[in-house]
Amino acid sequence: MAKMKEIIEPPVYWHSSVEQVNEDISKVKKGKVHTLLPSAGKRPIYMVEYGEKTIPPSKASLSSALGAQDYRCYADKTGDNYVPTVFLAGCMHGGEFEGTVALMNLISLLETGEDLAGKRNDEVLELANKLHILILPMCNPDGRSHVPFDNFVGHTFHDLRYYGQGTWKDGTLCGWPGCKTIHPIKDYCEFLGGYFNDDGVNMMHDDYLVDPSNEVRNVIKTARDYAPDFTILFHGGGNTLNTYFHVSYINQDARNEIYEVGQLAKEAMAKENLIFEFLDKRFRESGGEDVGLPPFMLTSAVFNVCGEPCVTFESNQGLTECDDPYCLTNDEIYRSHFIYMEVLFDWVLKNKNAEKQREKLKKLSY
Numbered sequence: 001m002a003k004m005k006e007i008i009e010p011p012v013y014w015h016s017s018v019e020q021v022n023e024d025i026s027k028v029k030k031g032k033v034h035t036l037l038p039s040a041g042k043r044p045i046y047m048v049e050y051g052e053k054t055i056p057p058s059k060a061s062l063s064s065a066l067g068a069q070d071y072r073c074y075a076d077k078t079g080d081n082y083v084p085t086v087f088l089a090g091c092m093h094g095g096e097f098e099g100t101v102a103l104m105n106l107i108s109l110l111e112t113g114e115d116l117a118g119k120r121n122d123e124v125l126e127l128a129n130k131l132h133i134l135i136l137p138m139c140n141p142d143g144r145s146h147v148p149f150d151n152f153v154g155h156t157f158h159d160l161r162y163y164g165q166g167t168w169k170d171g172t173l174c175g176w177p178g179c180k181t182i183h184p185i186k187d188y189c190e191f192l193g194g195y196f197n198d199d200g201v202n203m204m205h206d207d208y209l210v211d212p213s214n215e216v217r218n219v220i221k222t223a224r225d226y227a228p229d230f231t232i233l234f235h236g237g238g239n240t241l242n243t244y245f246h247v248s249y250i251n252q253d254a255r256n257e258i259y260e261v262g263q264l265a266k267e268a269m270a271k272e273n274l275i276f277e278f279l280d281k282r283f284r285e286s287g288g289e290d291v292g293l294p295p296f297m298l299t300s301a302v303f304n305v306c307g308e309p310c311v312t313f314e315s316n317q318g319l320t321e322c323d324d325p326y327c328l329t330n331d332e333i334y335r336s337h338f339i340y341m342e343v344l345f346d347w348v349l350k351n352k353n354a355e356k357q358r359e360k361l362k363k364l365s366y
């Protein structure tokens with residue numbers, strides 16, 4: 001799959017800029033548009049909802065409900081009219097907009113029956129129409145505005161590091177994971193990369209329990225208010241294989257569910273010669289085993305307010321001039337996301353419906 005590519009104009013469906021996302025959302029008619037808290041740089045942030053919440057008002061926080069040994073005090077999903085909820089969030093890191101492209105096309109599909117290239121995808125549409133879906137396509141518009149182009153395909157690894165994590169005051173690349181040594185990073189940067197909002201906050205490592213950024217509050221409050229059955233945070237990781245990042249501080253049920261969906265996605269992608277590969281459940285982001293004190297990240301925070309799986313889907317970004325030979329085209333990146341979403345929607349409908357929720361409560365596994 002190794003290819004050398006020139007920097008190319010992205011395909012017509014590749015809507016990834018702040019302006020384009022806002023314009024597309026302004027045209028939404030079938031979905032309900034929620035205006036969330038603005039970014040640190042005062043940019044608007046929108047979420048689009050399809051379907052309706054079917055759980056009764058919450059009586060307790062998740063913590064209190066679990067203290068009472070009854071999840072239903074937080075979210076009662078056992079009613080016969082229960083419709084499972086999926087929460088999809090893109091562009092936590094501003095240079096990682098592959099998920100945003102997929103989500104804008106999902107919105108188009110739900111609005112018009114066609115994606116932004118005018119193509120139908122009746123399989124995904126049929127599944128999506130049976131779900132309650134929350135789409136937050138651009139969580140970090142500040143970070144996105146730090147990246148002056150709409151497409152990483154054909155760009156270099158140096159571009160990824162420069163525009164992704166930015167530079168220190170002496171002009172050297174902050175890099176990964178060096179960019180995580182200071183948080184918030186703003187006052188230490190010459191160029192503030194796409195990872196960060198205008199205050200220099202990396203959403204994946206915010207101060208969740210004390211004073212989180214608006215961008216993080218939007219994600220956590222949505223998870224708390226809607227109790228989504230599955231949450232995906234879409235990221236891009238250079239020329240990584242399409243993959244999952246391990247999530248710490250969750251229970252074994254959620255971990256099993258994340259990997260069950262991942263295994264199905266892997267099989268579905270393999271049928272189209274695409275790769276979705278992930279580390280064994282024991283390993284964390286850096287590859288080491290999940291022992292000691294792994295980072296409590298946004299995925300962990302979402303789980304701990306709603307008790308349901310949340311995972312990072314890390315996409316290949318189609319870079320060139322990289323040692324890693326795995327380098328996808330725009331179409332392959334786009335297709336990978338839709339294969340994953342189709343598998344996810346199907347799995348959630350089969351495994352998170354009211355009947356399954358009642359079975360799960362009987363087990364009292366948490």
Ligand SMILES: [Zn+2]
Pocket residue numbers: 092093096235236
């Ligand atoms: Zn990321």
